[in-house]
Amino acid sequence: MYQDSPLSSYIHDLSAPTKRGHERCIALIESATALFLKQGYDAVSLDDIVNHAGGSKTTIYKYFGNKEGLFVAICDYHRELFFKGVCVAFNPTCEELRNYLINTLINFYQHILDPDHTAFxxxxxxxxxxxxELAAYLYNKGTQLVQNTIANALIRAAEQGNIVCCEPLYSAMYYLGILRNWEWQVVMGLNPQLCEQEILKYIEYAVDLFLAAHQKV
Known part of the structure; x- marks a missing residue:
């Protein structure tokens, strides 16, 4: 059911079916997101979304199938935005691995602190x-993709002889755990008591330890 969400292929082809149709889909996604964040998923009906975005429920049924399909499309849409601004592919010709790993974690941390991200x-x-089934789909299309992106960065660095990494996916999982403590504090409604300078110091410290563990003995 979730192998290809309605928006996964659609958002990459702005001419299918029409520019106006694409704009209507984005409007519905943004309106539904705003309502879900404000009122909660269960409290929002399709009528509420249509009244907020304009149009009719026919558009929702046509492009998303139902409310659940619309929610999956919202998750896909936010994943697209996440990869554009937070987790990007590593390019060794433009950036050193250490800077890439530090900057990625800084982006993650700023993303974690976004109240809308927390609510979502x-x-x-x-x-x-x-x-x-939805949980498996969101994990495969979200968390696992992030892990694979970091693992691929480590593979490229290892191929260039900059690090030794026998298990890149395990290493990527370990790396992504660096901020897990703060992420869960925020999700649970707690307020991490560290300033930006302390966070940066911690991130640099953790990345240096991470890289040290990937050097030849």
Missing amino acids: MRIVIEQSQRNP
């Missing part, structure tokens, strides 16, 4: 608990 994560967790 809570909705995703809630809906995933209700629907194992």
Whole structure:
């Protein structure tokens, strides 16, 4: 059911079916997101979304199938934005691995502190608990893609002889755990008590330890 969400292929082809149709889809996604964040997933109906965005429920049924399909498309849409601004592919010709790893974590941390991101994560967790199939889809298209992006960066660095990395996916999982403590504090409604300078110091310290573990003995 979730192999290809309605927006996954659609958002990459702005001419299909029409520019106006694409704009209507984006408007519905943005309106539904705003309502879900404000009122919660269960409290929002398709009528509420249509009244907020304009148009009719026919458009939702046509492009997303139902409310659940619209939610999946929202997750896909936010994943597209995430990869544009937070987690990008590593290009060894433009950036050193250390700077890439540090900058990625800084981007992650700023993303974590975004109140809308936190609210959205809570909705995703809630809906995933209700629907194992949805949970598997969101993990494969979200968390696993991020892990693979970092793993590929480590593979490229190892190929150039800059590090030794026998298990790049394991290393990527370890790397992404560097900020897990702060992420869960924010998701649970706690306020991390560190200033930006302390966070940067911690990130640099953790990345240096990470890279030290990937050097030849």
